[in-house]
Amino acid sequence: GAVTPSEGPLSGRRVVVTAGGTREPLDPVRYLGNRSSGKQGLALAEAALAAGAQVHLIAGVMDVPAPAAQDRLTVETVETAEELHAAVESAAAAADLLLMAAAVADFRPADYAEAKIKKTDDGTDPVIHLQRNPDILATTVRRRAERGTGPTVIVGFAAETGDAENDPLDLAQAKLLRKGCELLVLNRVGRNLVFGQDDTEIHILASFGVQGLLGDADPVHVVGTKQEAAQAVVDRAAQ
Ligand code: CTP
Ligand code: CA
Secondary structure (H helix, E strand, C coil): CCCCCCCCCCCCCEEEEEECECCEEEECCEEECCCCCCHHHHHHHHHHHHCCCEEEEEECECCCCCCCCECCEEEEECCCHHHHHHHHHHHHCCCCEEEECCECCCEEECCCCCCCCCCCCCCCCCCCCEEECCCHHHHHHHHHHHHCCCCCEEEEEEEECCCCCCCHHHHHHHHHHHHCCCEEEEEECCCCCCCCCCEEEEEEEECHHHHHHHCCCCCEEEEEEHHHHHHHHHHHHHC
């Protein structure tokens, strides 16, 4: 249908947002999943819409229902990392901005059992072998470099707890370099922190190239609601 003209820093821009977690099937009734609620991704889609963008939301598994399509918003649902990869690949070519907020399973069961796995009494319990999923973000960055098409700005999201040796900010800095994206949003997480909660604490790190372009090297630090965090990410990406 006809699209209403929009105003805002992302007016006329195409934004792809991935949200929620992936689900990797093990047998017809079981899967490996993660704790992503989808709230941050949804907030990002809303912030991008409010900034005037044309938004394509690729929704994985979420605690909250995916929104219905509306003016300037299209919605596609996926379940596995491989489905998400295919969806991002086809949407990325025409996108100006990719916000990769989805929690992608790093591994999937190597073998899918066509029939439900049953207990046996011979003393052998099943072992699940895992196979690595494609790195969607890194692949999108690499394809852009190879083909010269793809989002101008690619934003990665990293949930880090840190550990005895590593500060979360240092881990995020290393991840930003490794992924090759323009911005990386660090979320500090613990078992009960951030996942599913409405409040969040983020740092938005910029690549060296982007720091040079913006003349501004310091990570943006936001403590607030996921809506406030999303607003800050969209503002930074629009810059
Ligand atoms: N990501 C992706 N494809 C994957 C894994 C992650 O595109 N197979 C994206 C996520 O959507 C996120 C970013 O990469 O935007 C960082 O995810 P994260 O899990 O923190 O990075 P990993 O490279 O998987 O590192 P780790 O081993 O710390 O999980
Ligand atoms: Ca991961």
